[in-house]
Amino acid sequence: MNTNIPISVIVCAKNEAENLRSFIPSILDQNYPDFEIVIINDASSDDTEQVIEEFQKIDKRIKCVKVENNEAFWGNKKYALTLGIKKAKNTHLLFTDADCAPQSKNWISHMANGFQPGIQMVLGYGGYFQDTSSFLNKLIRYETLLTAIQYFSYAKLGSPYMGVGRNLAYTSRLFYEIRGFANHLHLRSGDDDLFVNEAGTSGNTTCVYDSEAITRSIPKKNFKEWYNQKRRHVSVAGHYQVKHKLLLSLFYIARICFWLFFMLMLILQIFPILVLSVLGLKLILEGIVYFKAAQKLKEEDLVWFFPIFDLFLISMQMAIFISNLSSKPKHWK
Structure with a gap:
């Protein structure tokens, strides 16, 4: 394992006093010989600075x-992160959130080990x-x-399209090569996936x-907060590269068409045994993929409910798409 690379862990915090108290010790306690923690106090009004x-x-x-x-x-997280990156003394940067x-x-050791020759970006879970x-x-x-399965799969196939700021690493050299967040600085979100x-x-x-x-971080406690968070993510996805927008759209359309076709065939009683057999095969194949991924990422308890969650997410994504057509969601705190 590569432990020779000095690492700068960067944490952006806006009104995160209690979370910093809870989670910074778990970063300080890392078994890694050479790292610093750059904490960005993004115009907090609580006790974050203290x-x-x-x-x-x-x-x-x-x-x-x-x-x-x-x-x-005003209130732009990308601006705050840029200042943090400039403050970091090391060229290899590891990002996480204040509530992580x-x-x-x-x-740190595992994420740093991803920086093999030629590698300038490491996607984590x-x-x-x-x-x-x-x-x-x-x-x-x-x-x-599900999102992690997708972005890991795309990256393994040679077409990385997103990552999550809760666990993401890249070099300052790469950051400066593409002029940081300059091409999407006008968008409040997207400091991780658009980059x-x-x-x-x-x-x-x-x-x-x-x-x-x-x-791991603290999830939203009520549906409205989470729904608004997903609206922000979906609005940013519209700025992905064309090939990624096309492939992700096709994936979503295929899921909708399958369930609509399945329900229609059952209602009309057209080849019901064949239809149920196809559904069973689909669920088995998906279940195998989800189970293997869940084992690696320690989410095994989710596998048994994935058909219910899948239908729920399809409905929610449709609602988000319609909502975002009429109004734009708010962003970074």
Whole structure:
């Protein structure tokens, strides 16, 4: 495992005092010989600055970047991240959120090991903490798992199209080569997926999905908050490369057509045994894929519910598409 690369862990925080208190210790406790933590205080109005100062007193590896709001970049996370990247002393950068916790002490080691010769971007898995009593929690985690299966698969096939800022690494060299977030700075969201969509190639991107390389964060507690979050993500996806928009659209259309066709054939009683057999085969094949992915990413409890979640997500994505046609969602806090 490559432990010779100095790493700068970058955490952007806006009114995250309590989360920083809870989760920064899990980063400081990493088994990695050479890393710093750059915490960006993005114009917080709570005790975020005080909490960062407390950590700085006990650990010299903590750096603070204080961001003041200005007219040109009001509330823009990309502006805050750019300042954090400029502050970092190391060229290899590892990003996570203030409400995220690495799930092992070897998180940095595994993500750093992805930086093999020629590799400038490493995609990791950022999951959510489990709440076995909550249907919404399972739904959020299933959608996250499905998205991870897609972006890992595309990257493995040589066409990376997105990553998640909860667990993403790249070099400052790559950042400056494509002029950072300049091409989509006018969009409040997309600091992770739009950056990967623009900068990722078959030759410079790899995936790390070892169970020790996972981070987990706090999911939304109610459906409205999560729905609005997904609206923001979908609105950004409209700025992906054309080939990615086409392939992702075809995937969604194929899912809708399958279920509509299945229901229509059952209602009309046309070859019901054949129709049910096709459904059974589809569920078995998908179940195998989901089970293997869930094993790797420690989400095994989700596999048994995937047909229900799949139908729910299809309906929700249609509602989001219609909502985004009439109004644009709000962005970074």
